[in-house]
Amino acid sequence: MNIKTVIFDMDGVLIDSEPFWRQAQIEELSKYKVKITIDDCINYTMGRKLDDLADTWCRRFDLPISNIELQQNIMHSVISHIREQGQAKAGLYSLLNYLKKNNFNIGLATSSSVPVINAVLDHLSIRDFFTVICSADNEKYGKPHPAVYLSAMTQLKSNKEQCIIIEDSVTGMISGKAAAITTYVIPEDIADPKFSIADGIFTSLEEIEHYLINKAQPSVLANNV
Structure with missing residues (x-):
């Protein structure tokens, strides 16, 4: 991939x-x-x-x-x-810097409203990392419908074969899978069977960065990556 x-x-x-x-x-x-x-x-x-x-x-x-x-x-x-x-999730800045340095397209697709998005991006000082920012507020249907992820992918001029989604919720995971995009999750409970349909289950953003750099296996791999 x-x-x-x-x-x-x-x-x-x-x-x-x-x-x-x-x-x-x-x-x-x-x-x-x-x-x-x-x-x-x-x-x-x-x-x-x-x-x-x-x-x-x-x-x-x-x-x-x-x-x-x-x-x-x-x-x-x-x-x-x-x-x-508000505190950034562990490994966030390292992963974003790695992606930017290596010319990945970086997008945000969230159920949150624009005022909340702005509060997060400004508080964490990460707005400039994202080429595309999509709120489900601008879609007819929110997650678990795939609309917001499909919009982000289209605006990023990407395709399903070259794209991954990083999620933490069952609702978001279903949204990503419904978009037919490879969906990785970082759940609160890594043993929760609801996440078994994810393409990969990771413990942290650091582990995802490690995977992208070294093509290492995540802690639990639901399907082939």
């Missing part, structure tokens, strides 16, 4: 922001005496567009708040946490 293009998911891949999303949802719903757990967030909303996320909770609990208002409240909380506490 001649890899020339790498498309990253954002939350949980570039930045350790998944806890911020969960905290924001738990805190916001608690205002309406609704108790949800971290597992609820992982199972129902992880990797999804903000409007889908808000719609899930509004419908599930018949909340006395509009979808739009819930979106805004959660988004503002997440952005605040990113600016105050």
